[in-house]
Amino acid sequence: MTHRTVTAPEPTVVPGERPPTGAQAELLRTGMDTLHHADPELAALLDAEVEQQNSTLAMIASASTADPTVLAVGGAALSNVTAEGYPGARYHPGARQFDEVERLAVERAKQLFGARYANVQPHSCSSANLAVLSSLLRPGDTLLGLDLDAGGHLTHGSRASVSGRHYHAVSYGLDDRGLIDFAQVAELAREHRPRVLIAGASAYPRTVDFARFREIADRVGAYLLADISHIAGLVAAGLHPSPVDVAHLTTTSTYKQLGGPRGGLILAGRDFDAPGPDGRTPLHRLMQRAVFPQSQGTPSPASIAAKARAFAVAAEPAFRETAELIVADARALAAELSALGHRILTGGTDNHMVLMDVTGTGLTGVTAERALEECGILANRNRIPGDTRPPLVTSGLRLGTNILAQRGMGPAQMRACAQLLHLVLTGTHLVSDTTYRIDPALVTTVREEVRWLCARNPLPIDTDASTPVSLIGVGP
Ligand SMILES: *Cc1c(COP(=O)(O)O)cnc(C)c1O
Numbered sequence: 001m002t003h004r005t006v007t008a009p010e011p012t013v014v015p016g017e018r019p020p021t022g023a024q025a026e027l028l029r030t031g032m033d034t035l036h037h038a039d040p041e042l043a044a045l046l047d048a049e050v051e052q053q054n055s056t057l058a059m060i061a062s063a064s065t066a067d068p069t070v071l072a073v074g075g076a077a078l079s080n081v082t083a084e085g086y087p088g089a090r091y092h093p094g095a096r097q098f099d100e101v102e103r104l105a106v107e108r109a110k111q112l113f114g115a116r117y118a119n120v121q122p123h124s125c126s127s128a129n130l131a132v133l134s135s136l137l138r139p140g141d142t143l144l145g146l147d148l149d150a151g152g153h154l155t156h157g158s159r160a161s162v163s164g165r166h167y168h169a170v171s172y173g174l175d176d177r178g179l180i181d182f183a184q185v186a187e188l189a190r191e192h193r194p195r196v197l198i199a200g201a202s203a204y205p206r207t208v209d210f211a212r213f214r215e216i217a218d219r220v221g222a223y224l225l226a227d228i229s230h231i232a233g234l235v236a237a238g239l240h241p242s243p244v245d246v247a248h249l250t251t252t253s254t255y256k257q258l259g260g261p262r263g264g265l266i267l268a269g270r271d272f273d274a275p276g277p278d279g280r281t282p283l284h285r286l287m288q289r290a291v292f293p294q295s296q297g298t299p300s301p302a303s304i305a306a307k308a309r310a311f312a313v314a315a316e317p318a319f320r321e322t323a324e325l326i327v328a329d330a331r332a333l334a335a336e337l338s339a340l341g342h343r344i345l346t347g348g349t350d351n352h353m354v355l356m357d358v359t360g361t362g363l364t365g366v367t368a369e370r371a372l373e374e375c376g377i378l379a380n381r382n383r384i385p386g387d388t389r390p391p392l393v394t395s396g397l398r399l400g401t402n403i404l405a406q407r408g409m410g411p412a413q414m415r416a417c418a419q420l421l422h423l424v425l426t427g428t429h430l431v432s433d434t435t436y437r438i439d440p441a442l443v444t445t446v447r448e449e450v451r452w453l454c455a456r457n458p459l460p461i462d463t464d465a466s467t468p469v470s471l472i473g474v475g476p
Helices: 023-038 040-054 068-074 096-113 125-136 182-192 210-220 232-236 283-291 301-314 317-339 365-374 402-406 411-427 440-456
Strands: 117-119 142-146 168-172 196-199 223-227 249-253 264-268 353-357 380-382 396-400 428-432 435-438
Touching: 023 040, 068 301, 096 117, 096 232, 096 264, 096 301, 117 283, 125 196, 125 223, 125 249, 125 264, 125 283, 142 182, 168 182, 182 210, 196 210, 210 223, 232 317, 264 283, 317 353, 317 402, 317 411, 365 380, 365 396, 365 411, 365 428, 365 435, 402 411, 411 428, 411 440, 435 440
Parallel strands: 142 168, 142 196, 196 223, 223 249
Antiparallel strands: 117 264, 249 264, 353 396, 380 396, 428 435
């Protein structure tokens, strides 16, 4: 048997020769064209979805519309690369472009958030949170987070999530003004001495004081995890205080206000090399292992590329302008709804979110949600503090202005949105906790008005906006 030394050849790019331009664009075009012949059923559903997004007033606080370039990148052939591990340290060959893409995504995430460390591999923020928790906590250790019913997230210690089953989860709530009860946070921290304190929420319309959380965490020797899933766009734009240098670790979803693909992100700032629970291993190294191999397998290369693209979009001045509009719109929407007699939790908002008590209209959260959807307006039911109704029914609605602002709608147009909400909520009659009655003529009128508003304020994904005429003239 002969032995010979095989030197791996340097992957070569011949000078002056570039890959055929637009190979990826062509592939996407061909793929979609072929889909229409090969699978018309599925293609029709995808087309109907675009049409629906274009012609619906979406006020889902956890959603936004990804830039068309982000959507396209998410469908790239890069997705065909299977490579566990991290750039330069993969467990499979063939990751040359992917390594560069992931490095780019990490650099852009660090730049955008002023972070010292970023992990772009989490498939979702739930995965990111569970990775962080499982590397900082042993089973049975204590964590302290915002109660689900007070606006917290499942992964912050809810019994419905492993975060509330594998760990001893203690939760804090809101005071009687609907604000985070810091006296209670401090008291529970002193009593239970959690190893991890979580700051962040899925339904909280006010600024989160991360520095105050950090003081409490330091007093009891806890790690502070900031989860900015809902407000990541405002944080990136400098319109909400950043927790990146305040918390030990920060996590976020990338598809919510950040306008990226489905996915998650872990960041660390000043404390990126603070010691982990063993007193030695720095946090950034713990986090690398926490994601892979401890809680995930192969990363999703095209999603990581789409994250890289979204971070670049979020760094542009236009993103900041939209973020400013998001906040101004939410304030205006809250004020208009209040003026129409609706109860707005905390009396207003500091971010993109307006929480509303619908009991004044005689409705439940779920009937309000369904009646609005029938009229082309999307807003989801939400429990409100002291809610006596079950989670599938609820007494509140959660509204968000991310997508309205992405349509270019400003505070002046929030009056039209508030009036449409008001028309539907006051024109709907409760039959049971989950069923309602609404005049079909009202549905038609509101639907037409919604179409008109949408056509006047097209989404970035709307390729052929036409301009119909307002029927009842609530628009400016
Ligand atoms: C939405 C949300 C998550 C979960 O994000 P996914 O990416 O959907 O798993 C985690 N934390 C908070 C505060 C959220 O609002």
